[in-house]
Amino acid sequence: MPLRTQQTIAPTEQTSSAWLLDISGGLTVAVAAQDVIYVYPDAPQVFPVPQTPDHVPGVVNWQQHLVPIIDLGIYLGLQQAESHSAAIKMMVLLTLGDSRLGAMALEQIPERAEVADSSQCELPANLQAWGSLAASCFMHNTRGAVPILDLNAVFGSKLSPGGLVERVGYRDRDNAA
Amino acid sequence: MSSQALGQKSEQLMAVMNFAGLRLAVPLAEVHSLVSVLDLDDSQANASVLAQVEVNGRELPAFGFDAELRTLRSVPEDYRVCANLGAETPELGIICQSIETLEQSVTEEALPACMSSASSMLKGLALNNDEVLLCTNLAALVEHISTTDKSSAGLFLSPREAS
Numbered sequence: 001m002p003l004r005t006q007q008t009i010a011p012t013e014q015t016s017s018a019w020l021l022d023i024s025g026g027l028t029v030a031v032a033a034q035d036v037i038y039v040y041p042d043a044p045q046v047f048p049v050p051q052t053p054d055h056v057p058g059v060v061n062w063q064q065h066l067v068p069i070i071d072l073g074i075y076l077g078l079q080q081a082e083s084h085s086a087a088i089k090m091m092v093l094l095t096l097g098d099s100r101l102g103a104m105a106l107e108q109i110p111e112r113a114e115v116a117d118s119s120q121c122e123l124p125a126n127l128q129a130w131g132s133l134a135a136s137c138f139m140h141n142t143r144g145a146v147p148i149l150d151l152n153a154v155f156g157s158k159l160s161p162g163g164l165v166e167r168v169g170y171r172d173r174d175n176a177a
Numbered sequence: 178m179s180s181q182a183l184g185q186k187s188e189q190l191m192a193v194m195n196f197a198g199l200r201l202a203v204p205l206a207e208v209h210s211l212v213s214v215l216d217l218d219d220s221q222a223n224a225s226v227l228a229q230v231e232v233n234g235r236e237l238p239a240f241g242f243d244a245e246l247r248t249l250r251s252v253p254e255d256y257r258v259c260a261n262l263g264a265e266t267p268e269l270g271i272i273c274q275s276i277e278t279l280e281q282s283v284t285e286e287a288l289p290a291c292m293s294s295a296s297s298m299l300k301g302l303a304l305n306n307d308e309v310l311l312c313t314n315l316a317a318l319v320e321h322i323s324t325t326d327k328s329s330a331g332l333f334l335s336p337r338e339a340s
Contacts, residue, residue, distance in 0.1 A: 051245075
C-alpha cells in the first residue's frame, strides 16, 4: 500500500526513520521504522479474550501466531472500550524484539517521518503521563510533540488496568490541590 | 520470521468446555470424569456454588461460567455436563453446555504480559486450526474462584489434602 513520507528536517542533518502512528483520541505517537513489520490495509479479524484489560481488545492471528492488540486510546480513557474489537479501523504489526510481536489499533494509515536528533524535546506537561511508555519525544513540524514509544513497556506488564489513567487522575487531583 | 508472538509454549492434549459460545480449554489430563447435571445435588447451592457433585464418595463444589467467564449464579437450561477436574483427586466440577476432546494436541502459549490481569483464569492461548482457544487449568480455576468469591476459598482441598 502507498505510504506517505514526511520530510521534517533539513536534508543535510543526520536522521532516523520512524513511523507516525495516529491512535484514537487524536494523538500521534512514533516508533522506529524497523519496528513496523506490517500495516493491515483493512482491520483483520479480532478474537476477543475475556478477563483481560479493556485496552487489549483481543488477539489477531498473523501467520498462525497469536498477537496481542493494544489500543492506547482506550488506555488513556480517550475512547470507550465497549464493542471496540468491531470498531478497529486499522492496525499495525510491530516487532518487540526477541521474536515477540504486538499489534496496535490505529485511526489511519501510518506516516513515515525522518527524525533528527536536534528535534528531540522534553515531553510536554500534558503528555507527562506518557513518561513510562515513551523512550523519548521529538517535535514534529505539524503534529507538535510526538512521544516515541518504548514498545516493550507498552506491551509489557506496566499497563495494568487503569494504571496510567489512575496516575493521570492522581496527578490532576494533586495539581488541583 | 520464525516468530514467537506470545510467550512460553507447551504442547498437550486438551478438552474444550463450551459456555454459551465461549470455548475454554483445559488439559485433558486434568479431566477426571464427567457427570450429567441431572445427577448433581443443588440442595446446598449458594452464591457461586451451583451444586455439589459426588466423586469417589466426596462432595465437590460445582461452578459454571457465562460467555464472559463470569461466575454463574444459576444453571442455565442448556448446561448439561459437569466436568470434574483434578488429575487424580478431583477438586471441583465445572458445569458447561458440553465438553469435547480435541483430536490433536495443541500448542498453548502463555498469555502475554499485557493481557494478564490478577483475577483472570486464563493462562494461555492456543490455535486449533483457525480457532483461538482460551486456555486455563485446575490451579488457575481454583485461584480465580477463590479470589473472586471469597466464600468459596475454603471449599477446595489444600495441596496436602489433595495428595
